[in-house]
Amino acid sequence: MAHTTEIKDAADVLIEEYGVDDHFHDHHEGDKYQSNFLMTYVFSMDHKIIAKQFLITGMFWAFIGAAMSVIFRLQLGFPESDMAWLQPILGKWIEVNDAGIGILSQEFYYALVTMHGTIIVFFVLTAGLSGTFSNLLIPLQVGTRDMASPFLNMLSYWFFFLAGLVMFLSLFVSTGPFSGGWVAYPPLSALSQASSGSGVGMDLWLLSLVFFVVSVLLGGINYVTTVLNLRTKGMTMWRLPLTIWAFLITAIIGILSFPVLVSGFFLLMFDRMLDTSFYLSEIFIGGQALDHVGGSPILYQHLFWFLGHPEVYIIILPAMGIVSEVLSVHSRKPIFGYRAMVFSILAIAFLSFLVWAHHMFMSGINPFISMIFTLFTLVIAVPSAVKVFNWIATLYKGNVRFNSASLFAIGFVSLFISGGLTGIFLGNSAIDIQMHDTYFVVAHFHIVMGIAAFFGMFAGIYHWFPKMYGRFMNETVGKIHFWITMIGAYAIFWPMHYIGIAGVPRRYYSFSNFDTFSQFAEMNKFITIAAIVVFVAQLFFVANFFYSIWKGKKQRVKNPWGATTLEWTTPIVPGHGNWPDKLPAVHRWSYDYGKGGEEFISQIQPVEDWEKEYDDH
Amino acid sequence: MMVATTDKKHALQSKKFGLWIGLGSITMMFVALTSAYIVRRSAGNWLEFKLPNMFFISTVVILISSMALELSYRAYNAHKEHVYKLWLFIALGLGLLFCLTQYWGWQQLYEIGVPLNGNPAGSFIYAISGLHVAHVVGGIMAILMAIYHAMSLPFFVSDERKNRFKMVLHYWHFVDILWIYLLLFFLVFR
Numbered sequence: 159m160a161h162t163t164e165i166k167d168a169a170d171v172l173i174e175e176y177g178v179d180d181h182f183h184d185h186h187e188g189d190k191y192q193s194n195f196l197m198t199y200v201f202s203m204d205h206k207i208i209a210k211q212f213l214i215t216g217m218f219w220a221f222i223g224a225a226m227s228v229i230f231r232l233q234l235g236f237p238e239s240d241m242a243w244l245q246p247i248l249g250k251w252i253e254v255n256d257a258g259i260g261i262l263s264q265e266f267y268y269a270l271v272t273m274h275g276t277i278i279v280f281f282v283l284t285a286g287l288s289g290t291f292s293n294l295l296i297p298l299q300v301g302t303r304d305m306a307s308p309f310l311n312m313l314s315y316w317f318f319f320l321a322g323l324v325m326f327l328s329l330f331v332s333t334g335p336f337s338g339g340w341v342a343y344p345p346l347s348a349l350s351q352a353s354s355g356s357g358v359g360m361d362l363w364l365l366s367l368v369f370f371v372v373s374v375l376l377g378g379i380n381y382v383t384t385v386l387n388l389r390t391k392g393m394t395m396w397r398l399p400l401t402i403w404a405f406l407i408t409a410i411i412g413i414l415s416f417p418v419l420v421s422g423f424f425l426l427m428f429d430r431m432l433d434t435s436f437y438l439s440e441i442f443i444g445g446q447a448l449d450h451v452g453g454s455p456i457l458y459q460h461l462f463w464f465l466g467h468p469e470v471y472i473i474i475l476p477a478m479g480i481v482s483e484v485l486s487v488h489s490r491k492p493i494f495g496y497r498a499m500v501f502s503i504l505a506i507a508f509l510s511f512l513v514w515a516h517h518m519f520m521s522g523i524n525p526f527i528s529m530i531f532t533l534f535t536l537v538i539a540v541p542s543a544v545k546v547f548n549w550i551a552t553l554y555k556g557n558v559r560f561n562s563a564s565l566f567a568i569g570f571v572s573l574f575i576s577g578g579l580t581g582i583f584l585g586n587s588a589i590d591i592q593m594h595d596t597y598f599v600v601a602h603f604h605i606v607m608g609i610a611a612f613f614g615m616f617a618g619i620y621h622w623f624p625k626m627y628g629r630f631m632n633e634t635v636g637k638i639h640f641w642i643t644m645i646g647a648y649a650i651f652w653p654m655h656y657i658g659i660a661g662v663p664r665r666y667y668s669f670s671n672f673d674t675f676s677q678f679a680e681m682n683k684f685i686t687i688a689a690i691v692v693f694v695a696q697l698f699f700v701a702n703f704f705y706s707i708w709k710g711k712k713q714r715v716k717n718p719w720g721a722t723t724l725e726w727t728t729p730i731v732p733g734h735g736n737w738p739d740k741l742p743a744v745h746r747w748s749y750d751y752g753k754g755g756e757e758f759i760s761q762i763q764p765v766e767d768w769e770k771e772y773d774d775h
Numbered sequence: 776m777m778v779a780t781t782d783k784k785h786a787l788q789s790k791k792f793g794l795w796i797g798l799g800s801i802t803m804m805f806v807a808l809t810s811a812y813i814v815r816r817s818a819g820n821w822l823e824f825k826l827p828n829m830f831f832i833s834t835v836v837i838l839i840s841s842m843a844l845e846l847s848y849r850a851y852n853a854h855k856e857h858v859y860k861l862w863l864f865i866a867l868g869l870g871l872l873f874c875l876t877q878y879w880g881w882q883q884l885y886e887i888g889v890p891l892n893g894n895p896a897g898s899f900i901y902a903i904s905g906l907h908v909a910h911v912v913g914g915i916m917a918i919l920m921a922i923y924h925a926m927s928l929p930f931f932v933s934d935e936r937k938n939r940f941k942m943v944l945h946y947w948h949f950v951d952i953l954w955i956y957l958l959l960f961f962l963v964f965r
Contacts, residue, residue: 306789379796387789413796417804421811428902433892436815436902452820452895457811464807 169716169727169742172762177740178391182303201316203308204734208315209294210626213619215315215322216286217700223277226270228693233262235686237668251334265354267667268337272355273329275340276363280370281325283473283611285318288412291476291618292381292405294626298725299399301390301742303735306383310376317373321366328362336363339665341462344437344455348429351443360430364423371416378409378416390724392744396500397761399723399748400493403500404479407507408472415468415511422461429453456521463514470607471510474574475503477614478545481567484617485549487721488564489556490757492749495548502541509538519587520594528587535585542578546571562636566617569644570610576648577606580655595665598658601651609647616640616699623703624718628731629710635702639695646692653681720758723748727762794942798949801910805953808906809960812899816964822894823965826958827883830904833876834958837911840869841951844918848944852937856930863922866947870915877908900961907957911950917943 166174202208229248232241242260245252251266293311297304305311328335337355338346342363350357385398385406398406425436429450437458438450486493493499515523515531549571558564580602583589593599616639623631657678662669669675669682717726724744728736742762750759754768815821847862881901889897921943924936 306793310793375797375800379793379800382796383789383793387792413800414803417800418807421804421807424808424906425811425902428898434895434898434902435892436811436895436898454815454818457815460814461807461811 167716169760169762172760173727173737173740173742176743176745176762176764177737178743179740180303182735182737182739182741201312203304203312205293205297205305205308205311206626206732206736208311209290211315212285212289212293212318213626215319216282216290217703219277219281219322220286220696221700223274223282224693224696226274226277228690229262230267230270230274231686231689233267233667234669235683237670264667265337266334268339268353268665269335269355269359271665272337272339273325273335276325276336276367278608279340279469279473280367281318281322283608283615284374284469285370287611287615287618288405288408288472288476289315289318289377290615291401291480291622292377292409294622295401295725296381296384296405297388298625298728298732298736299402299723299748300385300388300393301724301744302384302388303737303741305380306388307380311380314373314377314380317369317376321369321373324362324366324369328359328366331358331362333357333359335359341459341466342426343462344426344429344453344458345441348426348437349441349443349448350430364427364430368420368423371420374412374416378412381405381409382413390741390744396497397744397747399479400482400496400499400503401476401479403503404475404482407503408475411468411475411507411510412472415465415472418461419465422458422465425461426458456518456523459518459521460514463517464511466517467514468507468510470603471506473611474607474614475506477570477611477618478503480614480618480621481549481570482552483723484563484567484621485552485571486749486751487621487719488559488561488567489553490559490720490751491552491556492751493548494551494554495544496747496749498544499548502544505541506538509534509541513538516585516587516590519590525587532585532587536582539578539582539585542574546575546578561620562631562633562640563617563620565637565640565644566613566620569640570613570617572644573605573610573613573647577602577604577610581606592661593658595663596658597654597662597664600664601654601658604654605647605651609651613643616643619703621719622725623706623710624713624730625725627707627710628713629706630713630718631706631710632702635698639699639702642695642698643692646688646695649688650685650692653685657681717760722746722750722758722760724761727760791938791942791945794945798946801949802953804906805903805957808899808903809957812903812960813964815895815899820894822889822896824884824887824889824897826900826961826965827880827887829876829880829883830958830961833873833880834954836869836876837873837951837954840866840873841948843869844944844947848940851932851940854932860922860925863918863925867915867918867922870911870918870947873911874908874915877904880904903957907950907954910953914943914947914950917946 198204199207202211229244232239240259241252241262242254242258244262245254245260248262248266251263252260253263254260293305325335333354335355336342336347336359337353338360342360346352346356347360350360385402389398425434428434429436429438433450435450435453437455438448438453439455441448441450482493482499512534513531515527516535519528519531553568580598584593584599584602620631620636623629657675660675660678662675662678669678713730716728716730719726724742727742729738744761745764746759746761748761750761751757753759843862843866847859847866850858850862881904884897884900885891889900891898891901921940924939928936
């Protein structure tokens, strides 16, 4: 790369003096990877390129998933309006009646809701978020040349790609994609005659998610191995940035919980294809009795939610890690309570395996079991509150730079508080009798893990964009993006709490026939308009992103944010192997900001005598 | 494989480490299935039957196979080329025989009136042992790779080859122990 010949700065001098010589240049085999276009940008084994692949694929899916939500929001906000204009895209799923008015097919409405959930949860917030930033940051921040196995890393992306491809195809089959909800409960998911999407649509859905799990496991094994085995000299676990802690624990949760989902799917496939009765019992369909006897659909729910609940932490922990790092860098202060942050990540991860049945309070499980799950669920509030306290304490009296990255990080904290509080309501099995399956639940999880995770992702993209492309994203557009999204997100989901408490059920196609709910027609209209505005604001972001890749303001110095972590000691556009010569050695933790009058001290700076009186890090 | 880390020993260690994490994830899958079994069993309407005799024979087969691969590994370390190759082939043969005995076991199950699509008590046995066989097949592929290397490369002992062999060995012991766990589980929770 051309940039490796630039003038030496302080970081280069430090690395040359104290760095680890791993004879990088004696091994030329490593350079083979970037020999031609195909190997450099498509079948790349370089973690930085793979990160970009995850990010851009994730953005593609985010666009599809969000566009789907706009379509079903149109149905909910304007149920009587003419949707014939959508016919060129949706084809036969818009049924035009005799009066020439296009109506969204009811079957397809459910397919849209199902696909929106599946896509956003798995493809965007799991692969797009943790895939992107684990790949980009783990090798750069722990100080290694690449992942433990670059080959498995490449496979991880391509399995994700394959999963996406299969899911994308399922959108175009004539019976429609799967439409039984993203949780795929049997019998809707087990019997191909249950709904039009339960046939081929469900087959493809299952296939896609199995590929997806393979991708997550390959990625996760790599992340854990890299963090635990390939840290550079001096990088002890207690010196890792919180991003790395978050990615590490996320990967471990994934490795432990995704196989359980596969088990659930495995038995589901038996029920679908081999006529077994794991989940099916005494079912009549179309007036006909099926010969399935002795199964239990609740069994599937247990297996599903044993993944499903840890999955929400797989989504939110990377966002938390990113936010911790971004807040600390941009408030020019050490993160408050570093060890408490690590222990709360560990506590959240541990508890995440003990709360799955709170998704099943109303499915007929034993009320005494519900009690225990209520208890554990409420205990999760403790480490979560510790984290929130520490973020606010980090901001307190900080010299905060209000740029796009830090604004999104602050927005994350706001959303996490708002969404977390409603979790305390829903975690109670008694209150859940009223609240379950209403818009209150929709509001809760969209704010606390949907929008919040997106905010973490945006904070990360704005912050590390220079690391990815050597350019900055446009700040003005970034701030416009932030304010519209921030206000818009609350405008969408805040009203949903009210209609949820009033008992409006989620997943319904239309409320026009219910007198009780007709009073909310105007509110639904408002929500839909807010959703459209927020959707349009995201297009600003996408335009900014792609414009900035080629035309953004150029990064002139290696460490534009004045951060302490290792990724900013590489050349501006790091080549293969990240550091051109020696690997940096680490002498201190990752949050030395404002120590002894120094604005920040990089991790590669040896500890000097005057610092001894300051700390024990 | 092209690894950017140039510290070879470290890279080898991390590959084995990765394998162990993978084994952890496979373990979770079977833990989930056996817990599902217990949950379903406690709900009643559960068929009780004797496990097919073939399952015990297959247990012996896989145990010997594990031992054979271990002996092959030791012979390799001791630079005994022929013994090493011989035990490698024996391990492969016994691995294949294991799959066959499992299949015969399913036939026996069917004959005593426990079909795949009957009471879940039986379906679970087919599903769980079937998934285990799928993992054994993965191990057989790994042994085939080892045989391919043993026959095509000139014989020499190196850290890299030792490590590669060790990974196959660990996986093979793992599916062995996994089967013993499953057998004991089926015996205890009938």
